[in-house]
Amino acid sequence: MLLSMARETILWPSAAALAAMLLGLFPGDARFKPVVSAIATGTGFLVGYTLIYGTFAFPPIEPQGWLPALLATNILIFSFDDLAGFSHNIRIALQGILSIAGSALILLPLFKTGFPALQLALSSLLWFGLWIALDGRKGPVLLLVAAGNAIVSATTGSTMLGQLGGVLAAVLGWQLAFNFPKSRIPLGHAGTAVAVTLLASLMLIGHAYADTALIPSLLLLCAIPADFLGKHLSRNRKSLEMVICGALALIPVAIASAIAIKSYLAQEY
């Protein structure tokens, strides 16, 4: 069963993302490369989603059913951004609207028992903050947070959400590998939009429906300021920046993962 889970979570999504990214290596207009990157990230995730969850009802029955629609919306909107270039204000406004809309869609089933105003406000704010912080950011921080979220979800919340988080991390791993040391197919606005939307959605579903542990999740988010600290410390020395940022961002992710794994082992199957 573990092998089957590894195939669903890593092998097939990676193969799909890799195949899509190889297409981006063909010579062509450089503006299309971030779009290819977003499509590769989305395709890889969709393959994993299909194998793991496999439900495509519309409107979705459950919150995780919104993931393909959110993914497609973000690719469409922000591919246009990568190709034509939105103004900064329009981009920020769209990111804000989509953060609120995404949070609302995921929390929608809970509206039946009362309006979760505080939860909606906090999740929208964190989603938006995550997006603003990571948009245009190179390096491993997004991958590290996604991988940490997969571990925290699987061990303290839901195995399925952990697997879906693992799919996202696997696809982002290939993304990083393709752009290291030289940027070939950068993530761009569309790719970041897809990755952040999936990450924020999975984290929110975990907290709202699977009681994923809060402290490790908050620790994961500390990787973002750690990454910024790394950027500051490396003082624009590009060769060092990725190493310093990665090392600093890894600290809270490793602590969060260790806490989650320890709590899981305390009640081992």
Add this chain to the structure above:
Amino acid sequence: MNKAIATLAAALALQSGIVLADAYQVQNSSPAGTYKIDPTHSMVQFWVGHMGVSEFPGRFDAISGSFTVDAAHQEADKVSVAVPIDSLDTNFDKRNKDLLGPDFFNAKQFPTMTFTSTGVKMKNANEGTLTGNLTLHGVTRPVTFTLRHVGAGPDPWGGYRSGYVAKTTIRRSDFGMNYMLNGISDAIEVQLNIEGKRQ
């Protein structure tokens, strides 16, 4: 001396299985009437295949509802049952959490499982079938149970009770629960034991 003999006789009687009270027996009075389900003597149990090597049980401890039985007018018979999903117990907290989360039951979104009968057909006094709509995980599907009437009769507190055992097998994928079908069986045996107190 007499006391010692009496004590010895009592001990021998108990040892040899001689019981002074009446033996347990099924009550065969008429089940006709409308009953409210007694949650302390009713339960939903299920068995699910685990990794192809075992059939693991679980149960829902809370149950509410009612049933109406009229042997002369079987078309008027009806059963209505509601089960809070978070009353699930599989004897291990971590597994309970997994089952109640989005991987399977998604109890926060779908907190209740309900069954409403559409027909009861008794082939004799004690056996028959119960057909109705089961709503689980936000999906409603028709389900048919085999039905066995266990007994009916007065209780020691002046009430009147009747009880049934209903069994069926459902496919969880029919109810949108598709996760980990390679490790946890799609087919789930369900058994509903209900005891009602006549209103």
